[in-house]
Amino acid sequence: MFETRLTEVQRAVQAALDASLANRPETPLTEAMRYACQGGKRLRAFLVLEGARVHGLADAQAMSAAAAIEALHAYSLVHDDMPCMDDDDLRRGQPTVHVKWDEVTAVLAGDALQTLAFELCCDPAMGPAERRIELVAALARASGVEGMVHGQALDIAAESAGRPLTLEEITALQAGKTGALIVFAAEAGAILAGADRAPLRRYAQALGLAFQIADDILDETGDEEVTGKRVGKDADAGKATFVSLLGLEGAQARAAELVHEACDALEPYGATADNLRAAARFVIARKN
């Protein structure tokens, strides 16, 4: 059920991203943008569409928001992989954009993917202008100087701090770097429906932290061929992770606890939120 729905979401959001990049100038820039939008779990798109569904909205009414969050996520990965940032040459099992093209293309493709995300939020198919402008404002807050980019800056600063981060610091870092966008994704449906965002916000805050803990566990124990990216990188770099701070078992226990918290927050939505509950369990069970 969950896997079927996730596959459906993956196909639908890929089609939406492809459509948004069709009829654009045929340049290496456009090609790199399309490349960066391929693959991925599409967990954020899934959260958008399921968060919309618990409010009675059809996929079509939230599809551009789902594509927007994936375009924004793709931009952050392209820039994050650059030599001056994380210097990764492998992403989703494929060469990163600056490796396949060059650094200029990585800067510009990331820039244009961010722009595309905001363009997608304007899609009239998502309903009244009041809701869409609120979506734009929420995406800007989640991704900018108080959200994702703030977290990325904290992450880079941590590398030159000369000491490993504390649990509190790493939690704050995660809340920005990956958490803010996961919260946006989960809340988008409530925004488009004009409904109370609080329950999905609680769900997503717990889910986002569980997701990052699971990522650290995979970085410690994962298989490079399955995860599609370098493993053991953080440990090799002597960076603090949830695993180094809590131990492997402690990290696993904390992630499981957060999944419970996330599911509890979904109570107001009853059975319509079953896919969101399954997503929370998936986040800590995944192998990549």
Add this chain to the structure above:
Amino acid sequence: MFETRLTEVQRAVQAALDASLANRPETPLTEAMRYACQGGKRLRAFLVLEGARVHGLADAQAMSAAAAIEALHAYSLVHDDMPCMDDDDLRRGQPTVHVKWDEVTAVLAGDALQTLAFELCCDPAMGPAERRIELVAALARASGVEGMVHGQALDIAAESAGRPLTLEEITALQAGKTGALIVFAAEAGAILAGADRAPLRRYAQALGLAFQIADDILDETGDEEVTGKRVGKDADAGKATFVSLLGLEGAQARAAELVHEACDALEPYGATADNLRAAARFVIARKN
């Protein structure tokens, strides 16, 4: 009159940018964003506020759009100056962001400035949600894969093309790289007023091209201490410019012709557009 108004706009838009960056996390990232938002002619903000004025809108009703276009312009400069792009160490007479901080900070500050631009477009002080979402859509189109970033990519590609660009190619490049945002700036007031954009579009298309030709003339003839940036760079690099293609006098004549065209387009607005006419003349008379 024009100079007084430009000074007034510079002060007001700086205050708006400062306010938008107040109460943010105090990090090097925020500091670099503030730094990148200092100075500049503020021609784009001027176009926004004067384009609003000819439609009867007060400065306060368009100020966030003026700040947005300057934040977006600042982001493009920070990324454009990076070593993998134009590799400039001087901007507005000051060290560029990647020189004063580092490349990571330049990537992230540029990213967050783009986000800030879209956040500013959401400001409720600018009126109905319908108009603001149209502003967001217009800014995304002007700055993304079909606008500014497309022009930047063409510019970089031209450097490795093995031959100088033709007049037609360089005009297309300019229409993206600097023209699209100038058109957005001039049209923003019409968008916020729900009015016909065509006259301001015609004005801005002529003005944008005149602006670029004037830039090429300054790159050939300007004084580094006055322009605040390296001069003779394009000529040294063997790049085609409007000056290399039309000759110095030919370029000056073409720019003057375009300023006439721009002023003709303002006819529907009568005397309320006098500042826009003065701006067109300023663009080709400026020394920096």
